[in-house]
Amino acid sequence: MAWGLLLTIIVFIGVVGYVLGSARAKKQSASVAEKPHSRAHYHGWWVFLLAVLPTLLFMAAWSAGSYAYVDRAISERMPEQTADSAIASRSLALGMVRNLATGLRRIEGDPAFAEVPKSFEALRPVLAERGVALASDTQDYMIPIALDLNAMQDNAALIGTVIAILLSLGGAFLGLRSVRPRGRARNNVERIITWGLLAASTIAILTTVGIVFSMLFETIHFFRSVSLSNFFFGTVWDPRFAAAGAEAQEGQFGLIPLLAGTVYIAFVAMLFAVPVGLMAAIYMAEYASKRVRSVVKPLLEVLAGIPTIVYGFFALVTVGPFLRDMSAAIAGGPGFIQAQSVLTAGLVMGIMLIPFVSSLSDDIITAVPRAMRDGSLGLGATRSETIKRVILPAALPGIVGALLLTASRAIGETMIVVLAAGVAANLTLNPFEAMTTITVKIVNQLTGDLEFTSPQTLVAFALGMTLFVLTLGMNVFALYIVRKYREQYE
Amino acid sequence: MNMLTDAAVEEALDASQKPRPLKMRGENVRVFYGEKQALFDVNLDVLENQVTALIGPSGCGKSTFLRCLNRMNDTIDICRIEGRITLDEQDIYDPRIDVVELRARVGMVFQKPNPFPKSIYENIAYGPRIHGLASKKAEFDEIVESSLQKAGLFNEVKDRLHEPGTGLSGGQQQRLCIARAIAVSPEVILMDEPCSALDPIATAKVEELIDELRENYTIVIVTHSMQQAARVSQRTAMFHLGNLVEEGPTDKMFTNPDDKRTQDYITGRFG
Ligand SMILES: Nc1ncnc2c1ncn2[C@@H]1O[C@H](COP(=O)(O)OP(=O)(O)OP(=O)(O)O)[C@@H](O)[C@H]1O
Ligand SMILES: [Mg+2]
Numbered sequence: 024m025a026w027g028l029l030l031t032i033i034v035f036i037g038v039v040g041y042v043l044g045s046a047r048a049k050k051q052s053a054s055v056a057e058k059p060h061s062r063a064h065y066h067g068w069w070v071f072l073l074a075v076l077p078t079l080l081f082m083a084a085w086s087a088g089s090y091a092y093v094d095r096a097i098s099e100r101m102p103e104q105t106a107d108s109a110i111a112s113r114s115l116a117l118g119m120v121r122n123l124a125t126g127l128r129r130i131e132g133d134p135a136f137a138e139v140p141k142s143f144e145a146l147r148p149v150l151a152e153r154g155v156a157l158a159s160d161t162q163d164y165m166i167p168i169a170l171d172l173n174a175m176q177d178n179a180a181l182i183g184t185v186i187a188i189l190l191s192l193g194g195a196f197l198g199l200r201s202v203r204p205r206g207r208a209r210n211n212v213e214r215i216i217t218w219g220l221l222a223a224s225t226i227a228i229l230t231t232v233g234i235v236f237s238m239l240f241e242t243i244h245f246f247r248s249v250s251l252s253n254f255f256f257g258t259v260w261d262p263r264f265a266a267a268g269a270e271a272q273e274g275q276f277g278l279i280p281l282l283a284g285t286v287y288i289a290f291v292a293m294l295f296a297v298p299v300g301l302m303a304a305i306y307m308a309e310y311a312s313k314r315v316r317s318v319v320k321p322l323l324e325v326l327a328g329i330p331t332i333v334y335g336f337f338a339l340v341t342v343g344p345f346l347r348d349m350s351a352a353i354a355g356g357p358g359f360i361q362a363q364s365v366l367t368a369g370l371v372m373g374i375m376l377i378p379f380v381s382s383l384s385d386d387i388i389t390a391v392p393r394a395m396r397d398g399s400l401g402l403g404a405t406r407s408e409t410i411k412r413v414i415l416p417a418a419l420p421g422i423v424g425a426l427l428l429t430a431s432r433a434i435g436e437t438m439i440v441v442l443a444a445g446v447a448a449n450l451t452l453n454p455f456e457a458m459t460t461i462t463v464k465i466v467n468q469l470t471g472d473l474e475f476t477s478p479q480t481l482v483a484f485a486l487g488m489t490l491f492v493l494t495l496g497m498n499v500f501a502l503y504i505v506r507k508y509r510e511q512y513e
Numbered sequence: 514m515n516m517l518t519d520a521a522v523e524e525a526l527d528a529s530q531k532p533r534p535l536k537m538r539g540e541n542v543r544v545f546y547g548e549k550q551a552l553f554d555v556n557l558d559v560l561e562n563q564v565t566a567l568i569g570p571s572g573c574g575k576s577t578f579l580r581c582l583n584r585m586n587d588t589i590d591i592c593r594i595e596g597r598i599t600l601d602e603q604d605i606y607d608p609r610i611d612v613v614e615l616r617a618r619v620g621m622v623f624q625k626p627n628p629f630p631k632s633i634y635e636n637i638a639y640g641p642r643i644h645g646l647a648s649k650k651a652e653f654d655e656i657v658e659s660s661l662q663k664a665g666l667f668n669e670v671k672d673r674l675h676e677p678g679t680g681l682s683g684g685q686q687q688r689l690c691i692a693r694a695i696a697v698s699p700e701v702i703l704m705d706e707p708c709s710a711l712d713p714i715a716t717a718k719v720e721e722l723i724d725e726l727r728e729n730y731t732i733v734i735v736t737h738s739m740q741q742a743a744r745v746s747q748r749t750a751m752f753h754l755g756n757l758v759e760e761g762p763t764d765k766m767f768t769n770p771d772d773k774r775t776q777d778y779i780t781g782r783f784g
Contacts, residue, residue: 312590394627398690400588402640402697403617412639417630 029082029184033191037075040195044070047202061209069208070198072215078191082183089179097172102164119161123169124176126155131173139170238491241484248478249276254485260448262468262479276482278489280450284365284458285490288444289433291369291454292376296433297426299373300380307381308388309410320385327378335442338371339363343443346370350455360455363445369454372439376429383425387418420504427501431494437462461486533560535602536701536731537582537619542596544577544586551577554596555757557750559701564723564732566742566763569752570778575735578752579703582733583619584612600701617644620699624706626686628678628693633670636678636689637661640697656696663729664692665722684715691722695730702726704734708741720745739779743767751775 045067052059094117101116130136130149140146143161150157202208246254257277303323307316343362351358360366391414399409415422445457446467468483475481537559544552552574559565559582567575577586584605586592598605605615617640628636637657640646647653657674661667666688670681678689687707694702704723708716723732723745736742742749743763750760751772759772770776 392627394623394625395629397585397588397621397623398627398629398693399639401583401585401616401621401623402643402693403613403615403620404639404643405613408643412643413629 026082029187032188033075033078036188036191036195037071040070040074040198041067043195044199044202047199048204048208051202051204055204057204059204060207065208065212066202066206068212070195070202072212073198074191074195076215077194078187081190082187085179085183085186089176089183093172093175093179096175097168100168100171116162116165119158120165120169120172122155123157123161123165124172126150126153126157127166127169127173129153129155139166141166235491238484238488241481242488244476245478245481245485249482254278254482258450260464262482274479276478276485278461278486280448281459281461281464281486282489283450284444284448285434285460285462287452287454287458288365288368288372288440288460289430289436291365292372292433293426293430295370295373296376296380296429300377300429301384301422303377303381304384304388305410305415308385309406309414320382323378323381325378326375327382329375331375331436331438332442334371334375335438335440338367338439338443342371343367361445361457363443363457365444365454365456365458368440368444371443372433372436375436375439376433379429379432380425383428384418384422387421387425388414390421391417420507424501424503424505427497427504431497431501434497435462435490435494437466441466461490465490533563535559536561536600537733538599539578539581540597540599542578542581542594542598544574544581544595545593546589547591551755552581553755555752557757557760559731559733560748561731562727562729563748564727564734564746566746566749567733567735567752568737568739568742568749568778569758571737573752574755575752576705579705579733579735580621582701582703583616583621585616585621587612617697618699619701619703620694620697622687622690622694622702622704622707625710626683626690628681628686628689630677630679632675633678633681633689634674637693637696640693644697646697660692660696663695663726664688665718665725666692682715684711684718687711687715687719688722691719691726695726699730701731701733704732706735706737709737716741739767739781751778753778 045063048059048061048063048066052063097120098113098117101113101120127139127150130139130153136149140149142163143157143166146166147157147161254276255278257275258279259275259277260280261275261277263274307320307323311319343364346360346364346367347358347362349358350360395413395417396409399413400406404412440460441463444459444463446459446463447457448459448464449456451458465483465486468480468486471480535558539555539557542552542555542557543550555574555578557565557578567579569575580586581594581598582605586594594606600615600619603610605619629639631639634657637660638647638653641653641656647656658667661670666685669685670689678686681689687710691702691704691707707723708719711719720741723734726732727747734742734746746763748760749763749766751758751766751770751774753774758774759766759770761771766775767779770779
């Protein structure tokens with residue numbers, strides 16, 4: 024039976040349990056004098072949860088278990104792996120069998136194929152017709168094994184389904200039996216909700232930890248073949264996609280040009296975004312009427328929702344060529360601004376960052392108590408004097424925090440720089456030339472079809488780790504500052 | 514310092530001899546917050562070098578009237594004001610009047626002490642800096658010291674002038690705010706329940722201070738405390754539901770009011 028249908032059935036049992044459970048609780052509370060502990064719908068929910076939750080857990084466990092079981096059974100039936108086996112590795116052979124089994128599902132129950140072709144030669148065109156491509160070295164002996172595999176899976180699924188339904192019914196029954204006027208259904212439900220929320224928040228954290236560890240291992244791997252000083256202090260980025268066999272040539276993995284490019288482009292971006300964003304925030308927080316604010320603020324925030332690839336595209340086809348042509352017109356010869364340059368990338372990234380700066384700063388400026396404004400205005404200060412001398416100083420720590428958060432976004436930004444900054448790992452101070460960033464190089468190193476264990480690929484993880492540590496540090500620092508600032512007014 | 518006390522003595526002598534001149538006057542003041550009318554045709558005189566107390570139950574429009582006197586209501590978008598308010602016979606809502614100058618002449622102290630998150634020194638120097646009242650450090654030093662002296666705070670803070678003003682106690686903060694207002698040498702000081710966040714001792718200090726300030730400034734104070742109004746003010750105005758019920762010398766208001774509502778309010782029967 025399909026999982027979807029099974030799920031529907033179980034939820035249905037749960038819903039019926041809910042209805043019966045709450046009805047039962049209502050009836051009890053009507054007939055018993057004492058005040059019920061929990062309201063009726065809590066009893067209903069408790070029945071529902073008993074019917075559904077353990078069953079879901081069981082289903083997850085069962086499918087994992089049955090997969091492992093079938094795998095082992097199949098593996099036992101495969102011929103011994105020897106040096107002259109047709110297939111190089113056992114796991115590859117197992118993969119072929121699985122693939123074959125999935126393909127065979129397509130002709131299951133088709134009367135024309137009551138008898139499954141015995142040979143791969145005969146089977147291949149039949150499955151190809153149904154959109155299943157088989158590996159060309161699939162062996163004949165795998166066909167019966169694949170058929171068995173399907174049969175075993177069917178069996179396991181059937182047993183699992185029966186147990187699941189029984190479990191669900193049992194849970195609902197247990198829940199219904201436990202409905203009592205003084206039963207603590209509310210506490211039970213609350214506890215499960217708490218666990219559910221806890222689980223949700225742990226998933227995000229655990230995933231992050233997982234990502235960090237996987238990066239960490241690959242990074243350590245990388246540093247086995249490339250020295251720390253080559254990476255962190257090298258000024259030349261030349262990973263040299265060496266042809267296989269030319270191992271003598273070790274590339275140079277200098278981080279410095281990439282880091283410089285990253286910081287330089289982020290700096291140019293902040294140079295554009297901070298003044299514009301701050302002024303927009305001041306306008307919205309202090310000058311705009313309610314009506315203007317209610318239009319402008321959401322509009323600015325829409326900018327934040329534009330995918331960065333669109334900005335990158337804008338930089339590539341519009342801003343870059345425009346700057347190049349303009350510089351050519353000024354110089355009267357070849358332009359001094361390249362189409363892909365630090366300036367182009369920084370400018371467009373700055374535009375992207377404006378809404379972040381303005382929205383965060385706006386919140387912080389608005390949080391400065393009205394009493395501060397009144398105090399200053401009451402002394403005869405003008406609005407702009409009040410902003411300059413009282414509000415901005417009071418909001419400064421918060422704004423610095425917001426700017427750090429924005430800067431860490433600028434440093435981690437990828438799509439804009441991939442398209443607008445270029446891939447040349449230059450070390451230059453000229454903003455009109457192309458530079459490249461850590462993120463661009465990560466993309467570059469991972470999108471080749473290189474071996475996954477070569478330092479040319481592994482360097483991406485070292486770069487990623489560096490970037491992660493960099494932005495994490497900035498975020499932590501920013502949060503620390505923002506929090507410290509909050510304490511002033513609360 | 515000597516000069517100041519001399520001036521004060523002179524003025525006090527002056528004042529005892531002739532009738533007090535009019536400092537501010539409200540004529541048919543009507544205030545609307547959006548559609549809602551908060552003040553109805555209020556006519557009130559504020560006399561020079563006197564403390565005028567505004568009393569009345571919560572929500573009756575005392576703060577609203579007070580904030581009209583230095584146009585702080587301009588900062589509220591939905592607020593609309595009709596009628597005429599004069600300072601030294603000049604209409605303060607006249608378009609030719611610059612609101613910044615007006616607020617320098619009519620200062621304000623708020624209900625909750627609101628020192629800026631700056632040092633004590635900078636809190637006081639703030640106003641003079643904005644209005645260009647001083648340019649050299651020595652001049653600022655003098656303004657800061659004399660303002661703190663007048664607010665009776667100097668001795669308590671003289672060793673910590675460069676520590677944050679927010680680090681002071683509530684009562685000290687309120688006196689700092691008064692000193693801050695004095696520093697721009699206003700003619701009128703408006704105070705909206707200046708003691709409501711203070712303990713009795715701090716309150717007594719502020720009240721004492723108000724009494725002293727009267728010699729040099731004209732003061733309008735909103736208060737919920739009848740005792741305070743009786744102690745510090747020479748004239749009292751009673752508001753009720755946006756109307757001015759009656760006004761007159763404080764002695765008379767507290768002993769023999771004309772209006773029954775005043776009588777009831779003062780004796781604590783409502784509000
Ligand atoms: N910013 C505002 N927007 C709308 N209505 C306001 C505003 N400020 C005051 N009001 C209304 O105007 C009326 C008078 O308010 P006001 O603050 O002057 O009262 P008050 O006498 O100072 O009261 P309290 O003694 O409680 O301070 C009240 O009904 C109040 O709801
Ligand atoms: Mg008030």
